[in-house]
Ligand SMILES: Nc1ncnc2c1ncn2[C@@H]1O[C@H](COP(=O)(O)OP(=O)(O)O)[C@@H](O)[C@H]1O
């Protein structure tokens with residue numbers, strides 16, 4: 001039975017697609033069978049993070065019953081199966097149906113299905129939430145972004161999704177918001193704090209997630225905290241001295 005996990009936020013541009021692409025690869029590197037899904041049905045971009053720019057069919061063809069889900073899965077060399085959304089303007093009005101049923105029929109043997117969700121509280125986000133069972137929240141460590149993410153948390157709760165925790169993104173040493181404050185705002189664990197770093201933009205330009213490009217980078221180490229958390233490793237692994245020193249200097 002696959003774990004179907006939505007990556008959500010309140011605002012756009014906080015790092016959902018970056019997290020989904022890197023986290024998918026991190027889980028695959030741990031040996032998991034992973035599919036990542038672009039649920040930005042009117043603003044596809046997940047494939048672009050991997051250089052998947054043109055493709056004959058997308059999740060929109062599943063919605064239109066023109067294709068079965070396996071026909072719109074593209075295997076990346078990292079092992080991750082990418083299910084892209086259509087880049088065509090014509091597909092913007094396609095009715096978002098059949099997706100969860102297609103997951104249940106074709107993806108149940110996967111370990112993880114990560115859904116890159118749309119932003120806001122409108123129909124596109126609700127459609128994305130309906131595809132998932134569990135939710136990871138992404139936010140920057142600043143009040144306006146947190147406040148928007150809290151609204152999405154409320155929505156996910158109303159939809160009976162299991163709330164896994166918060167991933168802080170674009171963290172830098174000068175931030176005044178502390179991890180403990182963020183955790184108490186959300187009443188959820190903060191799983192990782194991904195630093196603000198130019199390697200992310202460079203890796204998107206290179207169409208190669210940071211975790212592949214530079215597995216020892218601090219960004220990659222934080223992403224692995226999320227994959228370890230999901231796969232249960234975090235609970236088994238004691239913090240090393242290096243982890244404790246890094247924690248001391250992070251804030
Ligand atoms: N930790 C980070 N450090 C620096 N830039 C980042 C970081 N995370 C994301 N970005 C930048 O922010 C942009 C938006 O990220 P993206 O993952 O597309 O957000 P979302 O999917 O939430 O809209 C990316 O194009 C990237 O350039």
Ligand SMILES: [Mg+2]
Pocket residue numbers: 013016017018040045116
């Ligand atoms: Mg995105």
